[in-house]
Amino acid sequence: xxxxxxxxxxxxxxxxxxxxxxxxxxxxxxxxxxxxxxxxxxxxxxxxxxxxxxxxxxxxxxxxxxxxxxxxxxxxxxxxxxxxxxxxxxxxxxxxxxxxxxxxxxxxxxxxxxxxxxxxxxxxxxxxxxxxxxxxxxxxxxxxxxxxxxxxxxxxxxxxxxxxxxxxxxxxxxxxxxxxxxxxxxxxxxxxxxxxxxxxxxxxxxxxxxxxxxxxxxxxxxxx
Amino acid sequence: xxxxxxxxxxxxxxxxxxxxxxxxxxxxxxxxxxxxxxxxxxxxxxxxxxxxxxxxxxxxxxxxxxxxxxxxxxxxxxxxxxxxxxxxxxxxxxxxxxxxxxxxxxxxxxxxxxxxxxxxxxxxxxxxxxxxxxxxxxxxxxxxxxxxxxxxxxxxxxxxxxxxxxxxxxxxxxxxxxxxxxxxxxxxxxxxxxxxxxxxxxxxxxxxxxxxxxxxxxxxxxxx
DNA sequence: TGTCGTCTGTCGGCTAGCCCACAGAACTCC
DNA sequence: GGAGTTCTGTGGGCTAGCCGACAGACGACA
Numbered sequence: 001x002x003x004x005x006x007x008x009x010x011x012x013x014x015x016x017x018x019x020x021x022x023x024x025x026x027x028x029x030x031x032x033x034x035x036x037x038x039x040x041x042x043x044x045x046x047x048x049x050x051x052x053x054x055x056x057x058x059x060x061x062x063x064x065x066x067x068x069x070x071x072x073x074x075x076x077x078x079x080x081x082x083x084x085x086x087x088x089x090x091x092x093x094x095x096x097x098x099x100x101x102x103x104x105x106x107x108x109x110x111x112x113x114x115x116x117x118x119x120x121x122x123x124x125x126x127x128x129x130x131x132x133x134x135x136x137x138x139x140x141x142x143x144x145x146x147x148x149x150x151x152x153x154x155x156x157x158x159x160x161x162x163x164x165x166x167x168x169x170x171x172x173x174x175x176x177x178x179x180x181x182x183x184x185x186x187x188x189x190x191x192x193x194x195x196x197x198x199x200x201x202x203x204x205x206x207x208x209x210x211x212x213x214x215x216x217x218x219x220x221x222x223x224x
Numbered sequence: 225x226x227x228x229x230x231x232x233x234x235x236x237x238x239x240x241x242x243x244x245x246x247x248x249x250x251x252x253x254x255x256x257x258x259x260x261x262x263x264x265x266x267x268x269x270x271x272x273x274x275x276x277x278x279x280x281x282x283x284x285x286x287x288x289x290x291x292x293x294x295x296x297x298x299x300x301x302x303x304x305x306x307x308x309x310x311x312x313x314x315x316x317x318x319x320x321x322x323x324x325x326x327x328x329x330x331x332x333x334x335x336x337x338x339x340x341x342x343x344x345x346x347x348x349x350x351x352x353x354x355x356x357x358x359x360x361x362x363x364x365x366x367x368x369x370x371x372x373x374x375x376x377x378x379x380x381x382x383x384x385x386x387x388x389x390x391x392x393x394x395x396x397x398x399x400x401x402x403x404x405x406x407x408x409x410x411x412x413x414x415x416x417x418x419x420x421x422x423x424x425x426x427x428x429x430x431x432x433x434x435x436x437x438x439x440x441x442x443x444x445x446x447x448x
Numbered sequence: 449t450g451t452c453g454t455c456t457g458t459c460g461g462c463t464a465g466c467c468c469a470c471a472g473a474a475c476t477c478c
Numbered sequence: 479g480g481a482g483t484t485c486t487g488t489g490g491g492c493t494a495g496c497c498g499a500c501a502g503a504c505g506a507c508a
Contacts, residue, residue, distance in 0.1 A: 034338035037417050042341055044334040056327040060320065065331040065425065089316050096284065102326050103280040107289040109333045110268040114258040117266055117340040117377040121495075144455060153341040155496050160456065176455055176504055193261050201289065345465075368485060379466050384486065400474050400485055 001077040008142070012053065012068040019064045022054035022084055027074030029135045031151065032109075033067040042116070042153040043128075045108045046071060048135040050206055051101060059085055072136050104205040108198045115194040121154050122162040126191030128152065129172065133181050134199070141179045166190070225301040232366070236277065236292040243288045246278035246308055251298030253359045255375065256333075257291040266340070266377040267352075269332045270295060272359040274430055275325060283309055296360050328429040332422045339418040345378050346386040350415030352376065353396065357405050358423070365403045390414070 001024070006012065013019050015035045023030065030047040044066070047053050057064040058081040088094050115124060125148065132141055145163060149156040163179070166172045171186045172179055181187055188195065225248070230236065237243050239259045247254065254271040268290070271277050281288040282305040312318050339348060349372065356365055369387060373380040387403070390396045395410045396403055405411055412419070 032334070034334045036338055036342060040338075040342060042338045044337045056323060056330060059327075060324045061327060061428075065327075066334055089319060092313050095313060095319060098323075099280060100284045102330075103283075103285060103289075106280060106326075106330055106333065109330065109337065110256070110258045110290055113268045113333065113337050113340055114260055114264075114266045114377070116337055118260060118264060146455075153338070156456090157458080157497085158495055160458090161495090164457085174456095204285075370485075380486090381467085381488080382465055384488090385465090388487085398486095 001079045004076055004078050006070045006073075006076065008070055008073050010070045012070060013057075013064045015065060015067040017064060018062055019054055019058040019081075020062070021078040021080055022052050022058055023068075023076060023078045024052045025049050025074065025076045027137075028070060028076045029072035029074070029132065030076075031069045031071040033069065033151065035067050040153065041067060041150060043151040044112055045105060046131060046135070047105075050202055051105060054081065055084075055098065056102070059088075072132065072139075072141075100205055100208070104201050107201050111194050111198050115192060116153060119192040119194070120162075121152070121158045122165055123190070123192035124152055124154075125159065125162045125166070126171075126187055127195040129179065129181060130184075130187055130191055130195045131198075133184070133187075141181075142177055143179060144177050225303045228300055228302050230294045230297075230300070232294055232297050234294045236294060237281075237288045239289060239291040241288060242286055243278055243282040244286070244305060245302040246276050246282055246305055247292075247300060247302045248276045249273050249298065249300045251361075252294060252300045253296035253298070253356065254300075255293045255295040257293065257375065259291050264377065265291060265374060267375040268336055269329060270355060270359070271329075274426055275329060278305065279308075279322065280326070283312075296356065296363075296365075324429055324432075328425050331425050335418050335422050339416060340377060343416040343418070344386075345376070345382045346389055347414070347416035348376055348378075349383065349386045349390070350395075350411055351419040353403065353405060354411055354415055354419045355422075357408070357411075365405075366401055367403060368401050 004023070006028075012023060012030060015033075025047060026049055028048075030053050031043050032045045032047065032053070033041045033043050035041045053068050054064070057066075062081075088098065115127065119127075128148070128151075129141070145159045146156050148154075149159045152159065163172070163174060166187075167174065169186065169190070171181075171183045171190060173182050174180065228247070230252075236247060236254060239257075249271060250273055252272075254277050255267050256269045256271065256277070257265045257267050259265045277292050278288070281290075286305075312322065339351065343351075352372070353365070369383045370380050372378075373383045376383065387396070387398060390411075391398065393410065393414070395405075395407045395414060397406050398404065
């Protein structure tokens with residue numbers, strides 16, 4: 001594991017580019033984006049200290065189908081994929097962790113499919129701010145409306161309107177390139193359901209890995 | 225592996241319900257849906273003979289986060305999850321397959337995030353028809369506009385308009401509850417890019433499993 | 449302190465798609 | 479062949495959000 005320090009907005013891996021490492025955020029937040037032919041991009045999931053980027057992509061195809069960027073600066077390590085792969089094949093615990101993380105990450109992405117299709121820009125902005133508020137741990141969120149619009153797949157002026165609406169309700173405050181949550185409770189009630197659902201699944205994932213591994217072990221011994 | 229015969233529209237597993245089996249379509253098509261609080265549902269991915277449902281969900285949490293329904297009738301088998309799990313821990317080949325299938329399925333879902341957010345109903349209808357046309361292998365597609373609207377997260381009258389537009393261009397024909405592709409080529413050019421991208425990834429996945437396993441094997445022996 | 453680049457506020461026009469409703473057509477079942 | 483159900487066609491009203499544009503405000507930098 002080598003520490004790696006990347007700036008805000010850095011492209012960790014471009015869509016379609018080769019990938020030789022897996023990245024483990026330890027305080028930073030990565031963003032997984034789908035890039036379309038016309039150049040627009042849209043966020044599908046983000047990855048904080050609970051997860052990793054490159055586990056799936058790097059393992060066999062050695063290519064990332066999606067762009068991955070740094071969305072919040074913080075400590076992060078990376079590791080070459082070969083040794084990880086060797087460990088993966090040796091360790092039942094890693095296999096179990098891998099499967100349950102796959103499941104959780106996939107459920108986040110599937111929730112995003114529904115959210116982006118069916119919820120309003122204001123609701124989605126709340127959800128996004130909550131996710132980042134959790135992961136940035138009170139630090140300031142240095143994002144422009146332009147940036148938010150890009151990753152939410154929305155129009156910049158729609159984002160400005162949503163932000164104004166939240167500011168008028170005293171839920172957030174912001175100025176040029178900076179947003180701050182002032183009323184976390186109200187932010188949660190104004191957000192769509194998607195935040196709470198995904199949060200609960202990640203909490204469950206984080207609480208249970210050892211249990212999962214235990215259960216898996218005992219199940220294996222029963223079966224032999 | 226036990227053959228199982230389910231009718232069109234059957235809910236294989238409800239969102240949040242316990243899951244004791246993995247399902248392997250051998251001609252049928254399953255649909256993975258996210259269900260929201262207000263009852264609306266939206267398709268995130270579909271699974272044909274190339275894949276399986278329940279690999280992730282059943283393996284540890286024993287709960288499916290998403291609804292899974294039968295979207296096209298055909299042969300399918302299922303298998304209890306315990307023996308599958310035991311095999312998974314024993315076989316490096318299964319682990320490799322699992323990882324590369326995870327990656328491919330996840331990329332389908334991530335493409336859908338972008339597609340649903342940024343492409344028109346008509347483009348998305350084309351994409352969906354192409355996917356089903358591939359998997360139903362020439363059989364008739366017995367779907368109502370109402371049904372399509374639900375799973376696409378669109379309005380029924382919007383779907384009707386899109387279908388009319390395609391009919392006027394002689395790309396498809398349809399009547400009450402039945403759709404047929406008349407001009408596959410034009411359907412592909414009228415569709416958004418998402419169909420071709422996802423198709424290419426699944427083709428790559430299907431062509432390479434043995435190669436993948438070989439590479440993985442040789443890499444392991446090198447490392448020991 | 450002035451300059452300059454970037455970000456936000458706002459406007460107007462516009463369109464896709466939502467929502468509801470109803471009529472007529474098609475199919476099913478008796 | 480008739481009755482009843484379900485599906486499609488179509489209408490109108492409406493809204494969210496797109497799109498482009500521009501001015502003013504902010505902040506960085508010299």
